[in-house]
Amino acid sequence: MEDKRRRARVQGAWAGPIRSRGASHSAVGSQCSGIHNLPASIGEPRGSKEQSVAKLQFVFKEPAEVTRRVPEPRVIDKAGVYDISTSAAGVSRLRVFPSFIVPKEADWMFEQLQKEIPWSQKTNFRQDGFYQEPRLTAWYGELPYTYSRTMMQPNPHWHPLLTMLKDHIEEVTGYTFNSLLCNLYRNDKDSIDWHSDSEPSLEKCPVIASLSFGDTRTFQMRKKPGPEEHGDYTYVERVHIPLDHGALLLMEGATQEDWQHRVPKEYHSREARINLTFRRVFPEHSGMRR
Ligand SMILES: O=C(O)CCC(=O)C(=O)O
Incomplete structure (x- = not known):
């Protein structure tokens, strides 16, 4: 006997940062005391050639189908x-x-x-x-x-x-x-x-x-x-x-x-x-x- 239940699950996830030219956001953050660790795109100076273009990408996933079996006696x-x-x-x-x-x-x-x-x-x-x-x-x-x-x-x-x-x-x-x-x-x-x-x-x-x-x-x-x-x-x-x-x-x-x-x-x-x-x-x- 099988009972399939579709359950509302998180429908995606934040994938890791995509970085260019070796810029490291965490290095910036750790050196600047008083600066809160913010998401990469928020803390970057605009227009700099050396700026990090680190981004978080939201990857959409199909909702998971959770199958629970009714155990056989x-x-x-x-x-x-x-x-x-x-x-x-x-x-x-x-x-x-x-x-x-x-x-x-x-x-x-x-x-x-x-x-x-x-x-x-x-x-x-x-x-x-x-x-x-x-x-x-x-x-x-x-x-x-x-x-x-x-x-x-x-x-x-x-x-x-x-x-x-x-x-x-x-x-x-x-x-x-x-x-x-x-x-x-x-x-x-x-x-x-x-x-x-x-x-x-x-x-x-x-x-x-x-x-x-x-x-x-x-x-x-x-x-x-x-x-x-x-x-x-x-x-x-x-x-x-x-x-x-x-x-x-x-x-x-x-x-x-x-x-x-x-x-x-x-x-x-x-x-x-x-x-x-x-x-x-x-x-x-x-x-x-x-
Ligand atoms: O008839 C049986 O085997 C069970 C009887 C019973 O569950 C009870 O008397 O509490």
């Missing part, structure tokens, strides 16, 4: 550890475990979770009013969770399968989690828009463990633009991760500080997908706004 579809950026905030690191749950077990878990999680559709608020989230959600944790200006009530009644999955993820990753946001994308029309998991209750540099079941959807990431871009995301780096049935994605370090993510709607039909995002919520901030 980096596709991450293999197991591994990926440091996707480094900034003052730190390293943004992803760990991808494509078959964290083997397909046969994942099939059974998907069925259980789809049937037994108390799914509901949440109403959120944004500048242009209230809207229904294009997906179903459920919250587990001793503390409430607030995002997009609405609160999910505490729900300490963990489904045994979710507790088992949390324990397994903690064992493998070495991190501990006390909360879980569950998302059910019913079909290709369901989605989650660009955001970072950066609510105050998660504190700085949260680690998020995201486990997927069901149809594959693309988890898209885009780097937050630098101040010189004035909020324009056109040229930022992007990462696409197809998250399959049973895949675990771990986001660590500065990932939430420096990147946003989303799961967009699809143009082709998709079956249901469940995503479980394990987090650590801190009590002193829970209930605060995003």
Whole structure:
């Protein structure tokens, strides 16, 4: 993809002095104290044979065409550890475990979770009013969770399968989690828009463990633009991760500080997908706004 932008640039330049008969303007200037260094043509005595005819010539140049490329997204579809950026905030690191749950077990878990999680559709608020989230959600944790200006009530009644999955993820990753946001994308029309998991209750540099079941959807990431871009995301780096049935994605370090993510709607039909995002919520901030 290429985006050509013609930019207003200086349309010329002052070329160096053209001199005749060896006259040197700088020698004149340096000997005459109190005489300011002026452009050659201004300081010369008129009519002298020995005068310098040094001149500055303005050379016209065509305006430069600046080409900026929209970078192709980096596709991450293999197991591994990926440091996707480094900034003052730190390293943004992803760990991808494509078959964290083997397909046969994942099939059974998907069925259980789809049937037994108390799914509901949440109403959120944004500048242009209230809207229904294009997906179903459920919250587990001793503390409430607030995002997009609405609160999910505490729900300490963990489904045994979710507790088992949390324990397994903690064992493998070495991190501990006390909360879980569950998302059910019913079909290709369901989605989650660009955001970072950066609510105050998660504190700085949260680690998020995201486990997927069901149809594959693309988890898209885009780097937050630098101040010189004035909020324009056109040229930022992007990462696409197809998250399959049973895949675990771990986001660590500065990932939430420096990147946003989303799961967009699809143009082709998709079956249901469940995503479980394990987090650590801190009590002193829970209930605060995003
Ligand atoms: O469904 C996903 O993979 C992402 C979910 C997500 O971004 C979130 O719950 O904050």
